[in-house]
Amino acid sequence: MAHASANQPAHSTEHAAAAVAGHGEGVQHPLRIYLWIWLLLFVFSTASYFTDFLDKGIFRWALIVTLMLLKAGFIVAIFMHMAWERLALKLAILVPPLALLVLIGLMAIEGDYTFVTRLAAFVQ
DSSP: OOOOOOOOOHHHHHHHHHHHHTTTTTTTOOHHHHHHHHHHHHHHHHHHHHHGSSSSHHHHHHHHHHHHHHHHHIOOOOOTTTTGGGGGHHHHHHHHHHHHHHHHHHHHHHHHHHHHHHHHHHHH
């Protein structure tokens, strides 16, 4: 490590070198995190399986979708290392699909409205 110049204190140089070293290639995350997330995914998958025994209804489907989104979120965050990325990269990856989902929802609402108004016009 380079020594501090006369203008910079020694701790700021060491801190900068540690920051660069912490974000370099080959950063290893503790194996314990991966094992806990794997166990959590197993629990969520088991719970998802047992939703088949619930009565068919909105609660069952809400539980299935919630478990699905939780599992997908953990996989993306931990196994795809998104949790350790910069905010700009997270936003660049996550905002476009979310915007598409919003637009698809708006198109579905508009499609239902168009169908209902045409049906009402043709019935008269």
